[in-house]
Amino acid sequence: MKKIVVLTGAGVSAESGIRTFRDSDGMWEEYSIEEVATYDAWLKNPALVLDFYNKRRQQLAKVKPNAAHLALKQLEEKYDVTIITQNVDDLHERAGSSKILHLHGELTKVRSTVDQNLIYDIGYKDVGLGDTCESGHQLRPHIVWFGEAVPMIEHAAEIVAEADVFMVVGTSLLVYPAAGLIYYAPPASAKYLIDPAGMHVSRVANLEVIRKKAGEGVPELVDMLMNN
Numbered sequence: 559m560k561k562i563v564v565l566t567g568a569g570v571s572a573e574s575g576i577r578t579f580r581d582s583d584g585m586w587e588e589y590s591i592e593e594v595a596t597y598d599a600w601l602k603n604p605a606l607v608l609d610f611y612n613k614r615r616q617q618l619a620k621v622k623p624n625a626a627h628l629a630l631k632q633l634e635e636k637y638d639v640t641i642i643t644q645n646v647d648d649l650h651e652r653a654g655s656s657k658i659l660h661l662h663g664e665l666t667k668v669r670s671t672v673d674q675n676l677i678y679d680i681g682y683k684d685v686g687l688g689d690t691c692e693s694g695h696q697l698r699p700h701i702v703w704f705g706e707a708v709p710m711i712e713h714a715a716e717i718v719a720e721a722d723v724f725m726v727v728g729t730s731l732l733v734y735p736a737a738g739l740i741y742y743a744p745p746a747s748a749k750y751l752i753d754p755a756g757m758h759v760s761r762v763a764n765l766e767v768i769r770k771k772a773g774e775g776v777p778e779l780v781d782m783l784m785n786n
């Protein structure tokens with residue numbers, strides 16, 4: 559079975575109603591990265607950080623996978639598909655995709671501030687100050703904040719290096735190290751980048767840039783790959 563690896567970013571979930579960070583209506587206009595998505599923010603104002611992620615979880619409970627998530631699931635009928643997502647939402651899971659690697663963590667999980675192996679699935683529930691792990695330490699979002707290491711990145715690079723087809727969907731390719739994954743795809747592999755902004759990527763062979771929204775561009779590409 560041929561291997562397809564898909565790197566998704568906030569844009570794949572935009573048509574589900576989850577705002578991206580950098581588009582003009584992105585959520586950074588209400589919150590600054592420094593206030594809510596760094597380890598320093600957590601030390602300075604953990605209540606604000608918990609509140610920000612509680613709001614994200616409440617919103618996630620109300621939205622649904624869109625045509626792009628569903629088309630990526632359909633690809634599994636013919637290909638060995640791995641999704642590497644920068645997103646912290648669970649829309650790929652809810653669309654039914656089987657192999658998903660979350661580079662930047664998951665909104666529906668929290669972990670101990672002291673033992674990072676104590677991870678809890680909380681679904682769409684709120685977490686507050688005073689909510690603790692089984693050893694009595696405050697719980698924090700299971701999110702890789704800006705400036706924190708991305709523990710899954712090496713594993714992700716190994717997966718990308720095996721791809722016959724590599725797709726990038728809805729990412730500004732501005733957040734490293736995830737943005738660098740495209741350089742691990744074998745030169746001979748077919749590469750597709752679907753994003754209405756259609757950013758320029760240099761030094762990548764066999765790359766087709768599709769300037770479309772995910773909800774249109776992904777099902778079209780999936781149709782083509784299914785009929786290949």
Ligand code: NAD
Pocket residue numbers: 566567568569570571572573576577578579580581584644645646647662727728729730731732733752753754755756770771772773
């Ligand atoms: P980004 O905000 O930097 O970029 C979003 C990209 O999506 C842009 O290039 C934009 O042109 C594109 N886009 C907008 N609407 C689209 C659509 N309908 N179809 C396809 N593309 C569309 O997001 P990023 O590159 O993923 O990186 C920022 C970080 O933000 C990531 O680490 C991610 O974890 C986090 N984030 C996650 C979510 C989520 O979980 N849904 C939402 C916002 C941000």
